[in-house]
Amino acid sequence: MELEPDLCSVSDALEILVGKWKPIILLHLIKKSPLRFSELKQRIPGITQKMLTSQLRELEEEDIIQRVVYPVVPPKVEYSITEYGKSLEPILNAMHEWGTKHTLHKKQKLKQEF
Amino acid sequence: MELEPDLCSVSDALEILVGKWKPIILLHLIKKSPLRFSELKQRIPGITQKMLTSQLRELEEEDIIQRVVYPVVPPKVEYSITEYGKSLEPILNAMHEWGTKHTLHKKQKLKQEF
DNA sequence: CTGAATCCCTAACGATACTG
């Protein structure tokens, strides 16, 4: 399959991943599913409840993750990556690999300036 | 290399690609470099001059593309993908592949609703 | 032809307080 700019299904993938916290949420759920709401919150420093909720909702809407509510007191809600969501892993992997190299590239760029 | 959520160099990659027009610009420049400003504008329907300019500047800032100005009248400016920029191709490919499948997934989801 | 400058609007994000 060739990269055809005009078709640009690339944007579809980007839309899924865009959102300040979505990639990190997905990485966590890929690494370990299911995770409770509070577990996710613990693992993601700096995220607010509102943001975690909204990003989870959007991912759920796209069938990337699954939300299971247990009717107990106190409430218990578990989130898992779906099979469909797992199909994003190659993208995340490619990004992770690139991101790691990118860090080196930035360092070398700084060196040049001295 | 393993996907480690906490390191999250993934975000670095995302930051590069995020911007409404960056992926499509990159796809064009990967497909054919160099391209003049006006050529890019022609190939990307709907983009304004301001957006094209600003997105190109940001990509240039990250060494993803290269800008060459020819001191002629009328002005001529050519943009090319850099070697470094080409390293993004695996990500774009992964996204493109996923995006294509995603289209099918959405169609099937619609079917279910009837 | 290739921009820069300006103004405006909206969507995303964030802080905080409240609830079953």
Added chain:
DNA sequence: CAGTATCGTTAGGGATTCAG
């Protein structure tokens, strides 16, 4: 515990105009 509701801020994007 796992959320909503509300309010405010900010950044991204867009329309338009002007300029070398």
